[in-house]
Amino acid sequence: MQEYAVGKITEYPQGSGKVIKVAGREIGIFNIRGRLYGLPNTCPHQMGPLCASGKLTGTLIATKDTDWQRQWSYDGEVIQCPWHGLEFHVPTGQCLALRSVRLRRYDVVVDGEEVKVRF
Numbered sequence: 081m082q083e084y085a086v087g088k089i090t091e092y093p094q095g096s097g098k099v100i101k102v103a104g105r106e107i108g109i110f111n112i113r114g115r116l117y118g119l120p121n122t123c124p125h126q127m128g129p130l131c132a133s134g135k136l137t138g139t140l141i142a143t144k145d146t147d148w149q150r151q152w153s154y155d156g157e158v159i160q161c162p163w164h165g166l167e168f169h170v171p172t173g174q175c176l177a178l179r180s181v182r183l184r185r186y187d188v189v190v191d192g193e194e195v196k197v198r199f
């Protein structure tokens with residue numbers, strides 16, 4: 081596993097994300113309440129630029145736990161693919177529509193002021 085410096089922590093404000101290019105990969109790095117997460121900038125549906133907008137949102141979910149009533153969930157933890165709208169939970173990589181689809185996640189660490197990605 082290698083570690084790649086991808087900028088200063090001040091370049092990753094809370095509540096947003098941005099795509100970086102490192103070692104031939106495009107990775108979306110998101111800051112959710114001070115914790116950094118990395119996901120591939122490639123949607124598994126048709127290879128859309130999943131993380132390009134950098135906008136975090138939530139989603140409506142209805143489950144047995146909510147008595148099948150829709151409820152706003154995962155506020156500030158969801159990225160939506162700009163091509164066809166599939167939603168993914170950033171901290172887990174889970175596709176919210178297709179339970180069998182989960183994205184690879186990259187380790188993102190803060191070392192002093194420096195942000196580093198490992199893979």
Ligand code: FES
Pocket residue numbers: 123124125126127128129161162163164165166
């Ligand atoms: S390419 Fe992402 S939803 Fe289709």
